[in-house]
Amino acid sequence: MCGIAGLIHRKGSSNIGQEMTSMLQALKHRGPDSTGFAIYSEPVKGQYILRFKVAEQEDMSKGFDIQDQVKERRADVDKRLKAMGAKIKEMEEATAYAFRYQIEFSGDLKELSDRVEDVEGAEILSIGNALELIKDLGDATVVSDAYDIDEIKGTHGIGHTRMATESDVDIRSAHPYWAYPYNDIAVVHNGQITNYWLMRRHLERDGQRFVSNCDSELLAVYTATNLEKGMTLEESLKKSIEEIDGVFTYLVTTKDELGMAKDTMAAKPMVLYETDDMVALASEEVSIRAIVPHEIDTWDPYDEEVRVWKA
Amino acid sequence: MESVDQESISHEMGMHTQSLRGRDIKTMFSLENEGGYAYAFAKDVDFNKRTEIDIENMTATECNTKIRSLMDEGYGTIVIKNPGAKHSIIVGILNKMNFIVEGSLGYFGCGLLDGPTVRISGRVGWSFAENMMAGVCVVEKNAGSTFGAALRGGDLVCKGSVGSRTGIDQKGGTILVGGDTGAFSGFMMQRGRMVVCGNAGKNLGDSMYDGTIFVGGEIQDLGVDAVPGELTDLDKAWLTRKLTQYEMMPSKGVDHFTKIVAGKQLWSYDNLEPSEKKLVL
Numbered sequence: 001m002c003g004i005a006g007l008i009h010r011k012g013s014s015n016i017g018q019e020m021t022s023m024l025q026a027l028k029h030r031g032p033d034s035t036g037f038a039i040y041s042e043p044v045k046g047q048y049i050l051r052f053k054v055a056e057q058e059d060m061s062k063g064f065d066i067q068d069q070v071k072e073r074r075a076d077v078d079k080r081l082k083a084m085g086a087k088i089k090e091m092e093e094a095t096a097y098a099f100r101y102q103i104e105f106s107g108d109l110k111e112l113s114d115r116v117e118d119v120e121g122a123e124i125l126s127i128g129n130a131l132e133l134i135k136d137l138g139d140a141t142v143v144s145d146a147y148d149i150d151e152i153k154g155t156h157g158i159g160h161t162r163m164a165t166e167s168d169v170d171i172r173s174a175h176p177y178w179a180y181p182y183n184d185i186a187v188v189h190n191g192q193i194t195n196y197w198l199m200r201r202h203l204e205r206d207g208q209r210f211v212s213n214c215d216s217e218l219l220a221v222y223t224a225t226n227l228e229k230g231m232t233l234e235e236s237l238k239k240s241i242e243e244i245d246g247v248f249t250y251l252v253t254t255k256d257e258l259g260m261a262k263d264t265m266a267a268k269p270m271v272l273y274e275t276d277d278m279v280a281l282a283s284e285e286v287s288i289r290a291i292v293p294h295e296i297d298t299w300d301p302y303d304e305e306v307r308v309w310k311a
Numbered sequence: 312m313e314s315v316d317q318e319s320i321s322h323e324m325g326m327h328t329q330s331l332r333g334r335d336i337k338t339m340f341s342l343e344n345e346g347g348y349a350y351a352f353a354k355d356v357d358f359n360k361r362t363e364i365d366i367e368n369m370t371a372t373e374c375n376t377k378i379r380s381l382m383d384e385g386y387g388t389i390v391i392k393n394p395g396a397k398h399s400i401i402v403g404i405l406n407k408m409n410f411i412v413e414g415s416l417g418y419f420g421c422g423l424l425d426g427p428t429v430r431i432s433g434r435v436g437w438s439f440a441e442n443m444m445a446g447v448c449v450v451e452k453n454a455g456s457t458f459g460a461a462l463r464g465g466d467l468v469c470k471g472s473v474g475s476r477t478g479i480d481q482k483g484g485t486i487l488v489g490g491d492t493g494a495f496s497g498f499m500m501q502r503g504r505m506v507v508c509g510n511a512g513k514n515l516g517d518s519m520y521d522g523t524i525f526v527g528g529e530i531q532d533l534g535v536d537a538v539p540g541e542l543t544d545l546d547k548a549w550l551t552r553k554l555t556q557y558e559m560m561p562s563k564g565v566d567h568f569t570k571i572v573a574g575k576q577l578w579s580y581d582n583l584e585p586s587e588k589k590l591v592l
Contacts, residue, residue: 264494265475265494265495266456266474266475266476266493266494266495267475269436269437269455269456271436271455284396284398284417284418284436285396285415285417285434285436286395286396286397286398286417288396289395289396293395295414295415295432295433296415297434297452297453298415298434298453299434299453299471299472300453300455300456300474300475300493302474302475302493302494302512303475303493303494303512303513
């Protein structure tokens, strides 16, 4: 019973970090294990925002050498970035094990990602011109405080509160998922995909890689593959309803779009609020009301419904 | 009335196949007894005694506890302000009384009701009025999925559109929808009536055992065991009465409604609702 939420402002930036934190905190009861944000801040021209971690949160309390190992792994990542021709413009230590770099890079993003993730314990959370993908254990307030998410301004974002069912309670299994190796695409999902392994093997045969055993990751990889083939986001979402089995409602963001798709059974909830200024979606209305405190008109999208909004 | 009398009367009326207990039997066989219309443990409330509560800063438990304490004080009309789409508000109310909700409720609102009249000015989330036994709930805006799940009696009204699986496992009562309804509405319906003034999604009435569904707009498709029925004059009169009662009468009347019933016939199954049995008796 995870909780998902999405928000897009149609007339410019807002305090999207703060708003997403409020929306996800209101969904804490749907999933207390981890919380994740994919927020689109103002893009930095010619630069990528790279978010990665080199250890799991729980690793930090294990063993005598973990602090040194984290330093070594991070140094190894720095070395590999430089070797690939990436210039590190800014470095931020979001937590003891997760980092945010601003880099200049004009080479192959997939190769860069593979090189970085080859470092032991390293996992790229996101790469993008505008995407800030942050996920960790704990509720929205805990994660937001740890990563200063309240400070992030932007036009749109999605988020997730996870109740672990299919895979472990760790950052690797937390949502959102970045659509490796394509920049600025993220996915959150509520539901269960029943042809996950079949679809995963099909995508793996095409050269895609998966970092977790969480069925939701499939949607990110699947969406990225479709977009790479030239489909629009709307086409990809519609195709997913035909090809993916199970019960699901999921949200996808690109650098300037927010999309949603609901399965054929409409078995997973989604409440939608739409005005000229903004669109807010969440598993429960109480999440939308966390940022729109007055009475509003909302409705549930129907089965097989696909919607895409532009920022 | 003694239980022996009740049993003998029910047997004489051929009703011995039904287990007659609790409120049904009191209502059916003790019409002269005013006490028979309410539970023995129902609170003594005065409809004209009205109060308001602001639940903006209350949890669902605090709100429901407050409602009960107000009922203990005899309040028969309670206005709920600032509900903020909270879940599980106004649940398990077994009294005849009035609730007025100024705003929207979240999931599982008004569950397990037996008797009250509830008016909601906003929308409601999933599983509204689940297992309602009697009473009236009117929602002015939209409703989420599984609206009126396992409804057993009373009138459940949504003037906007509702989500999927409306009236799933409906066992009685009436569901009225002013707008559209989603897929699998009337799924496993067993008794009662559902009226949808707008369109109905796919698999309408799937696996229904009994009951009747009326649809004013398009039906995407019918589920297994659901078949079109003949819209009789009695049906039209009933539709007109119900829709007029809740100010939902379509401008073009009710002649265009499609009637959907169960295609199969079950043995040893009477399709009368408890309230209709009262009329028969």
